[in-house]
Amino acid sequence: MKRKFPAVIIALLLVGLAAYQMIQNEREVSAAGSIRPPEMARNKPVPSFTLKALDGKGYEVGGEREKPLIVNFWASWCGPCHEEAPDLKRMYDKYGGQMDLYSVNVTKDDRLEDVKGFVKKYDLSFPVLLDQKGTSAELYRILFVPTSFLIDKHGILRDVIHVLPPDLLEQRIQLLINS
Template structure:
C-alpha cells in the first residue's frame, strides 16, 4: 500500500486538476456569452465538425454516413499514441472497407513536422485531420490523448476508448461494424 500511495496521490491530483479545468472552461464559455459544447454521451449524436486533412482535403464528421467511423484524437509527443498507432493501422488495413477512421491530430499542441514524421513512421493510410486551433478537441471534451470515439453510420456515439490491447480493440471495432445503429 505504501508503494502505491505516490501513484494514488498523483492520480488524485490529476483528477482534481482535470475537474478544475472543466469548471474553468465552463465559466469562461458562460462569461464570454458562448454556448457550452454539447454533452458527449453514448447513444447520442456526436458534434459535427469539418477539418482539413494532411492531404489538403476537407473531412466532415456528424450525421449520416455510408459506414461507421472511428474518430481518434492524438498527438505525436504522446507515448500511448505511439503504442496505439500500429494497432489502429492493422485494424484499418484489415477492416477498412467496413469502417472509416479519421485520425485527428491536436495540432495546437503539436508541431506539423512531428505530425508528418509520426504518419510516415507508422505508414498511416487513413485520413489525418489537423485540429490546428484545438476547437474540435474542445468540442469533443478531450482531456487526454489518445481518445477514440466509435460512431455508427447514423452519427450516434457508440463507445469511447483509449489504448486497448489489440484483441480488445478488434472486438470493439467488430461490434461497431456489426451494429445495426
C-alpha cells in the same frame, strides 16, 4: 445546541461557496458569448465538425454516413499514441472497407513536422485531420490523448476508448461494424 453550531456554520459556508462558484461559471460563459459544448453521451448524436487533413481535403464528422467511423484524437509527443498507432493501422488495413478511421491530430499542441514524421513512421494510410485551433478537441472534451470515439453510420456515439490490447480493439471495431 452549542456543539452543532460550528457544523451548521461550516455547512452554510460550503453551500454559499458552491452557489458563488456556480454563478461565477455562468457569468464567465455569458461574458465569453459561448455555450458549453454538448455532453458526449453514448447512444446520442455526436457533435459535427469539419477539418482539413494532411492530404489537403476536408473531412466531416457527424450525421449520417455510409460506414461507421472511428475518430481518434492523438498527438505525436504522446507515448500511448505511439503504442496505439500500429494497432490502428492493422485494424484499418483489415476493416477499412467496412469502416472509416479519421485520425485527428491535436495540432494546436503539436508541431506539423512531428505530425508528418509520425504518419511516415507508422505508414498511416487513413486520413490524418489537423485540429490546428483545438476546436474539435474542445468540442469532444478531449482531456488526454489518445481518445477514440466509435460512431455508427447514423452519427450516434457507440463507445469511447483509449489504448486497448489489439484483441479488445478488434472486438470493439467488430461491434461497431455490426451495429
